[in-house]
Amino acid sequence: MLVVISSEAPKKRKIYHKMGCIYAERIKFQNRLEIKVEQAEKEGYCECKYCAGLRGDVRTHKAQILSWTQKKEMEFKFDDHTETLYIKTKIGFWKIYLKDDIDKYLLYHRNKFEANTDYQELIRGEFHRQKDVKQTDSLVKLVEYIDAHDKAKVVIQDDYHNLPRRTKKQKKYYKQAERKVKREAVKRMDTLFAMLERQNPSLKNVSIYERSSVC
Ligand SMILES: [Zn+2]
Structure with missing residues (x-):
């Protein structure tokens, strides 16, 4: 993952940001550097409290989430207490959280889904890990996976013969x-x-x- 740093940051304020963080936008253009997160940490930069973690990803992806909500007909809810992002599609319910020790997101899929189920009940239900999804630090990748998965599922419910078979x-x-x-x-x-x-x-x-x- 690429992050943004300021090449002129004073020693006590060596902080790296995700792309799209409002604090990254305040860095002067001539000082702004985009480097790998591993490199930033090696050089003694710490993560920004505003844009770090899943909470930070939700913050820096506000516009994107709004667009997904409208175009992909998804509902997003971030639970502050458990730091979990819940995503409801027309035919499924998903949750994403950050596994701290590996610093990657894991994707879980609710075992059962009925459209009219109450939200609190949806959250409490049983989930399984979506095994064919690799651990990732990209929220965008996961949302795109969910979208593709549920679109394919609609096709299957209709008739699986219509699924693409190219790759x-x-x-x-x-x-x-x-x-x-x-x-x-x-x-x-x-x-x-x-x-x-x-x-x-x-x-x-x-x-x-x-x-x-x-x-
Ligand atoms: Zn930041």
Whole structure:
């Protein structure tokens, strides 16, 4: 990640900022340097309290978040107490938080989602780690992932055959969707049979597999 420093910062005020931080904008143009965060820390710069962490990312991405809200139909909420960012899309609920020891964001996906669920209830629900997303320090990447994920899911719900299959990753998702649809088809058959058996218990004696009469 690139950060902004002032080359003329006095020793006691060696601070680095994220791009878009209001304090980075106050650095004089001729003193402004963009360097890697690792380099900044090596040179003794400390993170800015305003733009550091997830809270800081939310602050420096205000315009971007507003644009996502409008264009991608997402709802963003930052919880001050837990320092967690919640994102609600039309078909899913997500949360992002910063894992301190590695200084990277982790993405979690709510196991179940119903559009009319109360917000407090959504927060309390069970989540799973979204495993195919690498740890990252980019909030933008995560939001783009969520957007692509949920758009693909809408296509799958419609018909997974319409998913793109150009890149390796897309092919992988296609296969995953295919397996999921097949699994769900089996589940539906089981449910259907259970229902029919409740209505007509004698069906339990009917096997869908043909038994060999020899044994
Ligand atoms: Zn800053």
